Amino acid sequence: MSPYMVGILVPLVFTLVMRNSKKEKQRGVPVDVAGDAGYVIRNHRFEFPVDSWWEGITTLSELFEQSCTQHHHNSLLGTRKLVSREVESSADGKSFEKLHLGEYEWLSYGQVFQLVSNFASGLSQLGHERVERVAIFADTCDKWFISLQGCFRRNLTVVTIYASLGEEALCYSLNETEVTTVICGGKELKKLEAIGGQLDTVKRIICIDDEFPSETSLVTGSNSWMITSFSDVERLGRENPIDPELPLAADIAVIMYTSGSTGLPKGVMMTHGNVLATVSAVMTIVPGLGSKDVYLAYLPLAHILELAAENVIAAIGSSIGYGTPLTLTDASNKIKRGTKGDASMLRPTLMTAVPAILDRVRGGVRKKVEDTGGFSKRLFDLAYSRRLSAMNGSWFGAWGLERLLWNFLVFRKVRAILGGHIRFILSGGAPLFPDTQRFINICLGAPIGQGYGLTETCAGGTFSEYDDTSVGRVGAPLPCSFIKLIDWPEGGYLTSDSPKPRGEIVVGGPNVTVGYFKNEEKTKEVYKVDESGIRWFFTGDIGQFHSDGCLEIIDRKKDIVKLQHGEYVSLGKVEATLIVSPYVDNIMLHADPFHSYCVALVVATQASLEEWASRNEIKHDTFSELCEKEQTLKEVYGSLIKAAKEASLEKFEIPTKIKLVSEAWTPESGLVTAALKIKREVIKKAFSQDLDKLYSS
Ligand SMILES: *[C@@H]1O[C@H](CO)[C@@H](O)[C@H](O)[C@H]1NC(C)=O
Ligand SMILES: *[C@@H]1O[C@H](CO)[C@@H](O)[C@H](O)[C@H]1NC(C)=O
Ligand SMILES: *[C@@H]1O[C@H](CO)[C@@H](O)[C@H](O)[C@H]1NC(C)=O
Ligand SMILES: CC(=O)N[C@H]1CO[C@H](CO)[C@@H](O)[C@@H]1O
Numbered sequence: 001m002s003p004y005m006v007g008i009l010v011p012l013v014f015t016l017v018m019r020n021s022k023k024e025k026q027r028g029v030p031v032d033v034a035g036d037a038g039y040v041i042r043n044h045r046f047e048f049p050v051d052s053w054w055e056g057i058t059t060l061s062e063l064f065e066q067s068c069t070q071h072h073h074n075s076l077l078g079t080r081k082l083v084s085r086e087v088e089s090s091a092d093g094k095s096f097e098k099l100h101l102g103e104y105e106w107l108s109y110g111q112v113f114q115l116v117s118n119f120a121s122g123l124s125q126l127g128h129e130r131v132e133r134v135a136i137f138a139d140t141c142d143k144w145f146i147s148l149q150g151c152f153r154r155n156l157t158v159v160t161i162y163a164s165l166g167e168e169a170l171c172y173s174l175n176e177t178e179v180t181t182v183i184c185g186g187k188e189l190k191k192l193e194a195i196g197g198q199l200d201t202v203k204r205i206i207c208i209d210d211e212f213p214s215e216t217s218l219v220t221g222s223n224s225w226m227i228t229s230f231s232d233v234e235r236l237g238r239e240n241p242i243d244p245e246l247p248l249a250a251d252i253a254v255i256m257y258t259s260g261s262t263g264l265p266k267g268v269m270m271t272h273g274n275v276l277a278t279v280s281a282v283m284t285i286v287p288g289l290g291s292k293d294v295y296l297a298y299l300p301l302a303h304i305l306e307l308a309a310e311n312v313i314a315a316i317g318s319s320i321g322y323g324t325p326l327t328l329t330d331a332s333n334k335i336k337r338g339t340k341g342d343a344s345m346l347r348p349t350l351m352t353a354v355p356a357i358l359d360r361v362r363g364g365v366r367k368k369v370e371d372t373g374g375f376s377k378r379l380f381d382l383a384y385s386r387r388l389s390a391m392n393g394s395w396f397g398a399w400g401l402e403r404l405l406w407n408f409l410v411f412r413k414v415r416a417i418l419g420g421h422i423r424f425i426l427s428g429g430a431p432l433f434p435d436t437q438r439f440i441n442i443c444l445g446a447p448i449g450q451g452y453g454l455t456e457t458c459a460g461g462t463f464s465e466y467d468d469t470s471v472g473r474v475g476a477p478l479p480c481s482f483i484k485l486i487d488w489p490e491g492g493y494l495t496s497d498s499p500k501p502r503g504e505i506v507v508g509g510p511n512v513t514v515g516y517f518k519n520e521e522k523t524k525e526v527y528k529v530d531e532s533g534i535r536w537f538f539t540g541d542i543g544q545f546h547s548d549g550c551l552e553i554i555d556r557k558k559d560i561v562k563l564q565h566g567e568y569v570s571l572g573k574v575e576a577t578l579i580v581s582p583y584v585d586n587i588m589l590h591a592d593p594f595h596s597y598c599v600a601l602v603v604a605t606q607a608s609l610e611e612w613a614s615r616n617e618i619k620h621d622t623f624s625e626l627c628e629k630e631q632t633l634k635e636v637y638g639s640l641i642k643a644a645k646e647a648s649l650e651k652f653e654i655p656t657k658i659k660l661v662s663e664a665w666t667p668e669s670g671l672v673t674a675a676l677k678i679k680r681e682v683i684k685k686a687f688s689q690d691l692d693k694l695y696s697s
Contacts, residue, residue, distance in 0.1 A: 027465060028476035028483070028549020033532060038486040038506065039495040041549050043479045045284070049509035049534075050479040051273065053280035054315070058249040059272035061152040063279070063315050068113035071317035074291055076112045077142040078104035078321040080345065086336060098336040104321050104346060112146060115234060119150035120244060122237030126204055126228065128156070128181050130245065133255070135159040135179040137170070137188045140301045141322050143208040143230050145310055147183045148301070152272075155247040159255045159267070160302040162566075169265040171195050173257040174202065176518055177267060183230075185209050196223060206233055249273035255517050256304060258455045267517035270304075274458040277480040277511040278308045279315065284479045285449055285463050286350070286424050291317030294421075296348035298323040304459040305428040305451075309352050321346040325357065329417050331364065347419035354429040355436065356564055356596070358448075362439045365414055383410040387442045391469050407445055414443040422446045424466065428459065430564055430593040431553065434471035441469070450474060452553065453507075456526070456537050457481070460511030462551045473552045482508040482534065483551060485543060493542050493555070502544040504557055508536040555681065561591040561598075567652045569598055571680075574654075577647040581639040582608045586665050586672070588683050589655060590691055599694040600655035601687055602636060603665055609636070624662035633660055657694045659687070 028041040042049075057063050081102040089095040107115070128134065134151050136158055138144055151158045159177045161170055170191065174182070178201040184192065186209040192199070200223065208230040218225045247253070253275055255267040283289060295313045297320050299306040313320050323342025326334040330341040369380050383406040390402065407415070415422065422444055427437075428451040437448055452474035453461030462483060464475030477483045485503035487494045493502040512535040515523030526538045542555035559571040569591045578600070579587050585605040591598035606623055612635060613626055620626040637658055644654045665671040671683050684691065 024548050025467075026548055027468065028545070028551075030549075031482065033482065033484070033508075033530070033534065038484040039501045039503065039545065040482050040484045040508075041477055041545060041551075042482050043477045044549065046479040049481060049511070050277065050280050050284070051510045052276055053283045058276065059152070059247050059251075060253060060275055060279070060311055061149065061244075061246050061272070063276065063311070064116075064149055064152070065113070067315045067317060068109045071291060072108065072110040074109050074317045075106035075319045076109045076314060077145060078106045078319060078346070079142050080104055080322075080342065083339075084336075097334060099327060099334050100336045100339050101327065101342075101345070106319070107142065109317070112142075112149075115146050116149040116153060117241070117244070118234045118237035119146055119230075120153040120237065121240060121242045122233035122235070123150065123154060123156070123181070124242055125236045125240050126181070126206075126226075126233060128204065130155070132180040133157045133159050133177050134181045134183065135161065135174055135177070136183045136301075137161050137192070138183060138185040138208055139187075139324065140297055140299065140306065141185075141208070142320075144183075144301050145314070145320070147206075147208070147230075148307075152247065152253060153244040155245050155251055157252045157255060159257070160307075161257045161265075162300065162302050165257065165265055167191065167195055169257070171198050173265055173267060174199055177255055180204060181206065183208060186211070189227075193218065196225070199223060204228065206230055247272055249276070252514070254307070256302065256307075256455055266519065266522070268455045269514045269517050270458050271514060274511055274513050275304075275308060275311065277509065278304070278453075278458045278460050278478075279311050281460060281463070281478040281480040281511070282308060282312045282426075283316075285465065286426070287466055289316055289318075293318035293350050294346060294348045295320050295350045296323055296328075296343060296346055296419075297321065297352075298325055298328060298342065299352055299354065303429065304453075304455050305352055305426070308459055309426065313350075321348065328357075329364075331417075343419040344416065345419075347421045349421050349423045350426070351418070351422060351424075352426045352428070353448075355427060355432045355594070356430075358425075358427060358432060358436050358440055361417070362436050362443075365417070365439075365443060380410055384442060388438065391438065391441065403445070411443050411445060415445065418444065424449065426451065428453065429566075430562070431474070433594055437471045451478075452551065453478075454537070454539060456513055457507045457539075458511045458513050460509060461507050464550070468550070470550070473546065473550045475551065476549045477551075478511070480509050480511040483543075484508060484536065485545065488542065488557060497544075500544040500546060502542065502554070505539045505541045505543040505551070505553075506536045507539060508534045510535075512537045559680070562593055563591060563598070563652060564593055564596040565652075567650070569653055574598075574649060575678075577649060578640050578643050578655075581636070581643045583612075583636045583639050586678065588678050588680065590684065590694075595695060597652060597656045598654075599691065600640075600658045601661055601683065601690065602640070602658050603661045603663070604632075604636065606662075627660040627662040633658070636660060657697070659690045659694055661687075 027044055029044050031040050031042045033040045083100040083102045086098045087095050088098050134156050136147055159179055161173050180201055181204040182202055183206045205225050205227045216227045218227055249272050252269050253272045254270045257265040257267050301307050326332055327342050329343055332341050335341050369377050423446050425448045427448050432450055440448055447466040450464045453459040460478050460481045462475045463478050484506040485495050485501055488504045495501045495503045515527050529535050540557040541553055543551045543553050561569050571589045574589050575587050583605055584602055586603040588601045589598055604627055626632055672678050
């Protein structure tokens with residue numbers, strides 16, 4: 001049968017039985033919060049923010065202990081055994097490490113609980129005092145989770161640090177929190193050694209890579225550290241057990257360092273109650289969570305999304321299998337050819353992902369389809385477009401049969417990339433491209449729940465429900481959050497705007513963290529408690545509510561944008577740097593969280609560019625023609641690079657592509673204010689096609 005026949009027959013048969021239900025579901029509802037300006041929306045199912053999903057449970061340690069008792073024999077933590085490690089070299093002489101990894105080996109809830117208790121006792125035996133803080137600085141793995149729970153059982157606050165923050169930030173955060181014990185891997189230990197002379201408070205290192213020689217001491221600068229292996233601490237605790245000292249809901253569980261927009265990292269303090277509220281909210285949004293689920297863990301645990309997700313899984317009796325971003329699929333970089341990646345070995349039902357990873361999955365599938373070409377490609381395209389139009393109906397419509405058919409014919413193979421059993425993907429950290437969301441929805445046949453939340457709100461905020469097939473929005477408030485919009489008159493966003501209320505997004509509820517560590521000033525600036533006792537965090541993001549109570553992010557209050565990989569770009573700063581080029585009359589840098597780089601619109605200075613053209617005998621009739629020339633673009637771009645280098649901008653701050661604009665931006669054109677400040681939103685609209693082109697070429 002040709003793809004065209006399939007194309008005619010299948011729609012015909014299924015259109016007959018297809019019914020689209022178009023009635024809008026109300027996902028968020030307005031709520032009156034006493035004595036407060038702004039437009040507030042809550043989750044449609046919960047009248048008050050949810051603190052805890054579990055009766056009588058107020059801390060993460062209580063939750064974990066209860067789950068271990070209930071699910072004693074279930075598998076909890078799985079790690080793949082290393083079969084062999086090989087070095088392959090490519091044609092150009094570079095060498096790559098390839099891993100052959102075996103089956104998952106599991107620890108049961110009962111076993112993990114024992115390890116956690118032992119580790120907690122071992123920490124005390126090592127001499128770690130009650131009031132001292134522990135830092136965990138390592139890749140995601142089972143010992144990370146065990147260490148975390150171990151610290152909780154002693155009411156110790158755990159400091160986490162993004163591995164990507166860099167040396168200075170690492171030094172800063174360990175020093176600021178006066179950490180005395182650092183739990184790390186062998187790789188991280190090398191980094192610590194390099195800055196050892198500056199880490200005055202660190203006394204003990206617990207290395208979780210077992211091959212590391214234990215009971216050594218290391219002198220770095222004027223400091224000396226005692227180094228112990230994880231298994232020795234565990235053994236020490238097993239031989240000398242002591243009673244736990246459990247925390248209360250208001251005790252600080254984690255201080256999580258994230259990149260700050262001004263350079264130095266900020267430590268966000270989260271109580272057990274905060275994290276528990278987020279964990280509880282996740283319980284309500286993933287349909288049918290239970291002990292049969294298998295979760296693939298590979299994102300950094302220093303990220304609140306991953307930390308909350310693993311605590312959810314460990315609370316319901318299901319299993320966590322560990323992997324890494326470089327060994328995720330059979331085709332991953334570090335996987336030895338012909339052996340299995342983490343996903344196909346584990347066959348998970350649940351995953352968390354950040355947009356960059358999903359973009360990569362989509363790119364990989366697209367490339368494979370293009371490379372194969374022919375009938376397969378046409379069939380794929382047909383199936384894709386059929387499913388795309390079906391998405392406009394509902395998820396579980398009468399076209400379910402057609403979905404089964406396409407899944408069998410086409411998408412089964414795509415699903416196999418992630419093991420074939422995925423039923424829900426949680427995406428967070430940055431907004432997901434609508435196209436990618438659609439692609440993953442269709443090819444994996446699994447809904448993606450997309451969240452909006454910040455470390456400061458303990459990842460609480462909004463969440464797009466599993467049956468919401470719209471794209472580009474971030475969903476309705478989580479059960480643990482109220483979402484409020486407040487006027488921002490300077491930016492022209494008002495809650496009285498019609499048809500959609502717009503304004504700065506403020507998140508309130510038990511999920512909102514207590515503030516920044518040792519930074520009361522900043523805390524006071526962005527956290528506020530209202531008359532009714534609800535704690536609010538002012539995000540600086542601008543949003544609008546749709547009629548069904550879902551939120552869409554439309555702008556940012558400050559000219560600071562977070563790129564896809566988490567780096568902050570201060571638009572104003574970079575523009576001020578680049579405008580020194582003699583060819584630049586005006587410039588608007590554009591950056592957004594969908595891309596890892598930025599682009600710029602550059603208004604050319606006619607006089608200096610004409611002079612350059614005549615000097616170099618570049619023929620042209622009009623100035624706008626000159627601006628279109630490849631040579632001109634190169635010359636101007638070169639001058640920008642020079643200015644950027646002189647001001648030592650970071651690589652991600654330098655636009656990778658520019659568009660030369662020949663007409664000046666004037667107040668009359670409406671593109672700049674009377675004071676000649678650029679109006680970003682207006683320019684963005686006026687040049688939207690050019691911007692799209694810059695990103696797509
Ligand atoms: C937990 O530790 C913190 C900080 O050391 C302390 O203030 C708090 O009282 C402790 N909680 C309990 C229940 O002992
Ligand atoms: C560490 O913190 C102390 C004060 O808490 C400060 O005096 C010192 O300069 C800091 N060191 C580094 C390397 O940041
Ligand atoms: C889905 O519906 C929207 C409007 O409701 C329309 O703009 C869009 O083109 C539709 N998409 C498909 C693939 O049918
Ligand atoms: C830290 C914080 O905001 N705690 C609040 C959590 O929510 C409960 C009830 O909503 C409040 O009583 C706490 O003050």
